[in-house]
Amino acid sequence: MALAVTSSSSPSTGISGSGFPFSSSSSELKAPQVCSFRLSDRLDVLSRAVKLSQRRCSVKPVNAEPKTNASIVPIATTIAAAEAVEKVEPEDYERLAKELENASPLEIIDRALEKFGNDIAIAFSGAEDVALIEYARLTGRPFRVFSLDTGRLNPETYQFFDTVEKQYGIRIEYMFPDAVEVQALVRSKGLFSFYEDGHQECCRVRKVRPLRRALKGLRAWITGQRKDQSPGTRSEIPVVQVDPVFEGMDGGIGSLVKWNPVANVEGQDIWNFLRAMNVPVNSLHSQGYVSIGCEPCTRPVLPGQHEREGRWWWEDAKAKECGLHKGNIKEGNTAQLNGNGNGALHANGTETVPDIFNSQNLVTLTRPGIENLARLENRKESWIVVLYAPWCPFCQAMEASYVELAEKLAGTGVKVGKFRADGDQKEYAKQELQLGSFPTILFFPKGSSRPIKYPSEKRDVDSLMSFVTALR
Incomplete structure (x- = not known):
């Protein structure tokens, strides 16, 4: 309510501490002409307003922190802050994995994207993991979507990247290896050292470390891992897990958090989906490639061969992982064969991996047995022997x-x-029996000391029979 004060000379106006306009005079205060209230009435109203304001300020907001002299926080803001610090229970991903065990890939990906928004990437x-996109x-x-460009991919793969970007209207976030690390590796060991000392070092430089950098900017990622890709190493993949x-x-x-939406989907079903949806695929698939990686380390597989057999083919099955998913590798090669040769055992005696090649027409050779066979110079009978591991798909x-x-x-x-040439026998088999990967098949001719290694990956009975007939 305005109070006008007039002087005998010239008027002046200002703002009082209570927020009311006032004027000053050397003589007396006069009631304003614009209001019928007198000064005493207005002062009474002002007094009551101040008391009401004081009573309101004495009421503390719910869950509000006590105010300090340093700052005054609005009630709404204080309540919101109190709610923001409320403890949030962490997600039980083992429980969630069981809940989604029978869910479709579409439902699983939808849940992942809903939960993590911009902090998750494919x-x-x-x-064939274009199915994820x-x-x-x-x-x-x-x-x-992100991808690892190792610098050694097939030209067809680079063309496929471009096709996918145009098809879906996206930009793939490429991660590259550190140039200094690649340079040091190539200068010290050459371009193809992985053929001689294993692919792990090269993959660590070109794939694992770039992936580590990519994931440091995320809270979750989506992979195309499937259980049937490699039964010996990926058989226990959950649909979601803490990485x-x-x-x-x-x-x-x-x-x-690591999401594996197609963990329980078979490869054939993935391809049926891609065809049904008319999804573009890498042209290498039509040339016999199934699992596609770097050009020097990938080759087509023959009909009937497992898809991972085209990756790092010079190594045994347990090495056919680059390190991106080593947390999902099932450790099966540490089990030992029991005394009867019927299965693999843990230390507590429980059977885990059944033995294979069980037949009354097959001879199970022990280490002394294979050593004696290898030493014989004038055998009376020819032998064909498979060097194997029961966990190898x-x-x-x-x-x-x-x-x-x-x-x-x-x-x-x-x-x-x-x-059985895994475990403790592996080094001996590699040094003395030409073991390169599982399975390795050797023919010990009658009257000859040196075994002949079966060179083909065709392991059907007719091909094996032809090999034996040619050498017996």
Whole structure:
């Protein structure tokens, strides 16, 4: 309510401490002409307003922190702040994995994108995991895609990257290896050192470290891992998990979540989906490539061969991982064969991996047995022997044909044997028996001391029989 004060000379106006306009005079205060209240009435109203304001200020907001002299926080802001610091329970991803065990890839990806928004990205390798991008598109949610450009991919893969970007209207976030590290590796060991000392060092420089940098900017990632890609190493992949190897943007163990939406999907079903949705695929697939990686380390597979057999083919099955998913590798090669040769055992005696190539027409060779066979210079009978590991999916795949071979050779003067060459026997087999990867098949001719290694990857019974017939 305005109070006008007039002087005998010229008027002046200002703002009082209470926020009311006032004027001053050397003589007396006069009631304003614009209001019928007198000064005493207005002062009474002002007094009551101040008292009401004081009573309101004495009421503390719910859950509000006590005010300090340094700052005054509005009630709404204070309540919001109190709610923001409320403790949030961490997600139980083991429980969530069980909940989503039978969910479709579309449902799993939708849940992942909904939960993590811009802090999650799809890892795209240029192979059939383009299905992940198609599923993400179908959710209708925004999504990010990244890929590792090792500098040694096939030209067809680079062309495929460009096709995918145009098809989905996205920009793939490429991660590159450190140039200094690559230079040091190539200068010290050459361009193809991985053929001689294993691919792990090269993959660590060109793939694992760039991936580590990419994941440090995320809270979750989506991969195309499937259980059937490598039964010996990926058989226990959950659809979602706390990443056991890499760290996310918050740092530390448990800071990154790994989603594997197609873990329970078979490869054939993935391809049926790609065809049904008319999704573009890498042209290398039509040339016999199934699992696609770097050009020097990938080759087509033959009909009936497992898809991972085209990756790092010069190494045994347990090495056919580059390190990106080593946290999901099932450790099966540490188990030892029991006394009867019927299965692999843990230290507590429980059977885990059944033995293979079990037939009355097959001879199980021990270490002394294979050593004696290798030392004989004038054998009375020829032998064909498979060096194997029971957990190896490629050994498992040839079991039926090898057992049939033993049946066909029964009574012909050619003995058929098997020698388990993993675990403690692996170094001996590599040094003395030409073991390169599992399975390795050797023929010990009658009257000759040096075994002949079967050179082909065709392990059907007819191919094996032709090999034996040519050398017996």
